Structure formats: C-alpha cells, structure tokens
Amino acid sequence: MTTATSQAEVEQPASFAFTADNLKRAKEIMARYPDGRQQSAVMPLLDLAQRQYGNWLPRAAMDHVAELLEMPRIRVYEVASFYTMYNKTPVAKHFVQICRTTPCWLCGSDEITRAIKDATGAGVGETSGDFTVVEVECLGACVNAPMVQVNDDYYEDLDYDRTVALMEALKKGEQPSIGSQTGRRGSEAASGPTTMLKARPRPKSDGGTKKNKG
Ligand code: FES
Known part of the structure; x- marks a missing residue:
C-alpha cells in the first residue's frame, strides 16, 4: 500500500x-x-x-x-x-472515487469507505495493487446514495456487502453492471413504483393498439 x-x-x-x-x-x-x-x-x-x-x-x-x-x-x-478530474500523479487501474458529501454520508459512505479498505487494502488517499482510492464531493447521483465512481462508471445504492462484492468483481477482471446495485431502475422510489401502477387505456380516438407513428 x-x-x-x-x-x-x-x-x-x-x-x-x-x-x-x-x-x-x-x-x-x-x-x-x-x-x-x-x-x-x-x-x-x-x-x-x-x-x-x-x-x-x-x-x-x-x-x-x-x-x-x-x-x-x-x-x-x-x-x-x-479541476479535480485531472490526475496530476499516477493512479492505479481502478480509480475509485468515494462520494462523502452529506447525502452519501448520511446514507452510509463511512461503511463504503470501510468496505473498500477491507476489500482492496487501500484507504482514502492510498493505492494498493490495482486500486487507487480518493474521496470526492457530490457526484450528482445523491438520489441513489451512497455511491462511488470507478473510472468512468457509477455504482449506486451501495452498502458494505455490495461494495465488497463490487471490489471483488473488479479484482477478478469482471465488468459489474453499472448504476443501482439493488436493481432499481434509474432513481425510482427505493420501495418500488408508487404511482401509475396500471397502464391507462388509450382513448379510442388514438387508434387503439396501433403503434404511435410519431
Ligand atoms: S452526495 Fe453523493 S452523489 Fe451527491
């Protein structure tokens, strides 16, 4: 390290x-x-x-x-x-940026930091093997906090176990799916959809089941 x-x-x-x-x-x-x-x-x-x-x-x-x-x-x-996106010193293959601004911190970024250290050996400001870890300010994905960025990819809705699994996958050379790690789509409610649960029937004047040509 x-x-x-x-x-x-x-x-x-x-x-x-x-x-x-x-x-x-x-x-x-x-x-x-x-x-x-x-x-x-x-x-x-x-x-x-x-x-x-x-x-x-x-x-x-x-x-x-x-x-x-x-x-x-x-x-x-x-x-x-x-601009902090420019690295003036060398970084490892996996450049891990942990968001620790208020929304991510309130949702558990301390646990994410601990999981990354446990899984990679690298704490904040350190490089270990293929991992360089830094902390950054809000990355604009607060609605799916806590999250990290690895190179160009965002990994969201993390907790300790999901973060360890993510790091282990990267170590094996796998490409984990990006975005939410709980499977929610985009930033829909964490408890699932709460509105528009049934598709509304289209008015007859709209041509029924015809495809929209627009
Ligand atoms: S506070 Fe972490 S993405 Fe905004």
Missing part, C-alpha cells in the same frame, strides 16, 4: 504527443469553437491526453496541449490544477 504521491515526487516523462487518432480527435474538438477561440478546447484536450496516458496527466502532456492551442503553459497548468 502506498500513500498519495506529491507532484514533485513523480517521475515525469521527457515528452508526450497525441497518437495519430487522438490528434485527429483533438483537431475535431478544436474545430467546434469559433476561429480564434480554440483555447476553449483546453478541458476536452486535457481529458483526451489523460485517457491516452493511463488516466493521469504528466507535465509534458499539458505542455503538448498548450502548444496545440497556442496558449501559455501556465494557463494550462492552472486549468489542470483547478
């Missing part, structure tokens, strides 16, 4: 360049903005660079983005350091 590495301690690559495919994609993104406003593409280009470099952003990647967008390096560093 290792604790978070500071940026100063990270071994930085000497250079970075987009692959041919990613360069094409970067140019498509830049073309979305009016002439002279290509610097507005800095965030999606940093995201593209991070995905290319194993989910973290070395300084050379930020410099490459600055060069492409013809903007001062310091302004790219400012963007990358302001």
